[in-house]
Amino acid sequence: MRQVALITGCSSGIGYETALRLARNGFCTYAGVRNTKNSDALEKKIAKEKLDLNILQLDVNDKSxxxxxxxxxxxxxxxxxxxxxxxxxxxxxxxxxLRLDEIRSQFETNFFGVLSVTKKVIPLMREQKSGTIINISSGAGQVGFPGISAYVSTKFAIEGFSESLMYELFPFGIRVIIIEPGVIKTNFFHNCIVSEKSSEKSLSYSNSLKKIQKNIELMQEHATPPVEVAKVILQALKTDEPKQRYVVGNDAAMILEAKKSLSDIEFKKMMMQNII
Ligand SMILES: NC(=O)c1ccc[n+]([C@@H]2O[C@H](COP(=O)([O-])OP(=O)(O)OC[C@H]3O[C@@H](n4cnc5c(N)ncnc54)[C@H](OP(=O)(O)O)[C@@H]3O)[C@@H](O)[C@H]2O)c1
Incomplete structure (x- = not known):
């Protein structure tokens, strides 16, 4: 029987590539896009390749x-x-x-958005006694970075949620997998929201922020293409016993390995010298 997949955030980047990858590999794929006006590129691919790919309006912040x-x-x-x-x-x-309402909005999408969609899908998967939930975390789901503490916190939350959910759903034949990409060449950095106060440069962090933004730009030049994340997701879906976590990109692999193998003090030194 062909498998049915639902992916959120498919207007660009990782979601877009994953929707195409799954549809090209026999999945009946539903690609959620917040604004259907942003689905031209997907629609063209569907028509050209006659893909089993359906576009759905899906805003993860909107219950209805x-x-x-x-x-x-x-x-x-x-x-x-x-x-x-x-x-x-x-x-x-x-x-x-950061204002608290900016942080709350960040959590609303990156964390509560995941919870809301997952809550709606679990009963169906439990009835089927099968299913796979894949949560896109980040290398920043296990490592803190300055200047993006709110984002990092949402991804740490995703990690804790996913790891706990994995045990809860295992008896029902439902798998939970975490994907941890490094820097991926998508619209992500362009779409980042800079907090209002940071944009105004009203406080003393503007030089540090500039330095971090410059580092990110440099990392972007050598960033992993989003199709690599899509390939790993497909591979995980095809495996009988998938791993709990998949790291994508050498940058994420290197930093997560260092976090595992070094002491906290050594790791902090490495971060201060090389990353921050
Ligand atoms: N790029 C990286 O370096 C990187 C690294 C690690 C993890 N990630 C994670 O990968 C995921 C995908 O990001 P990306 O790199 O592919 O960036 P992207 O190209 O900016 O894609 C983000 C997608 O999320 C959608 N989205 C945002 N808010 C939404 C909402 N409320 N409801 C529904 N869709 C919403 C966007 O839709 P609109 O077009 O409507 O805005 C867009 O389709 C994110 O969870 C991100 O945290 C990215």
Whole structure:
């Protein structure tokens, strides 16, 4: 039987590439996009390649949008085998300059958005006694970085949530997998929201922020293409016993390995010398 997949945040980047990859590999794929006006590129590919790929309006911050999307798939396919929680954005700014409402919005999309979609899909997967939930975390799901503490916190939260959910859903035949990409060449950095106070440069962090932004630009030049994340996701879906975490990109692999093998003091020194 062909597998049915739902992916959030497919207008660009990792979600876009993953939707194409899955559809090209026999998955009946539903690509969630927040604004259907941003789905031209996907629509062209669907028409050209005659893909089994359906575009759905899906804003992970909007309860009725989630309900409509999941209900549509239930009606049309009666099942959801794969849920990929990918939608997200980055909030840039040093903590002192971040307003709590900016941080709450960041959590609303990157964390509560994941929870809301997952909550709606689990009952169906439990009924089926099968399913795979893939949560797109980040290398920043295990390592802190200055200037993006709110974003990092959402990804740490995703890691804790996913790891706990894995145990809860295992008895029902549902797998939970975490993907940890490094710097990926997508619209992500362009789409990052810079906190209002940081944009105004009203406090004393503007030089540090500039330095970090410059580092990110440099890292972007050698960034991993999003199709590499899509390939890893497909590979994980095809494996009988998938790993709990998949790291994508040499940068993420290097930093996560260092975090595992070095003491906290050594790791901090390495970060201060090389990254920050
Ligand atoms: N790029 C990286 O270096 C990197 C590294 C590690 C992890 N990640 C993670 O990978 C995921 C995908 O990011 P990307 O790199 O592919 O960036 P991207 O090209 O900016 O894609 C982000 C997607 O999320 C969507 N989105 C944002 N808010 C949404 C909402 N409320 N409801 C539904 N969709 C929403 C965007 O839709 P709109 O077009 O409507 O804005 C877009 O389709 C994110 O979770 C990100 O944290 C990225």
């Amino acid at each position: 949008s989630i309900e409509n999307a999941v209900n549509q798939i239930k009606t049309e396919e009666k099942r959801i085998d794969v849920l990929i929680n990918n939608a997200g954005y980055g909030l840039v700014g040093f903590f002192e300059e």
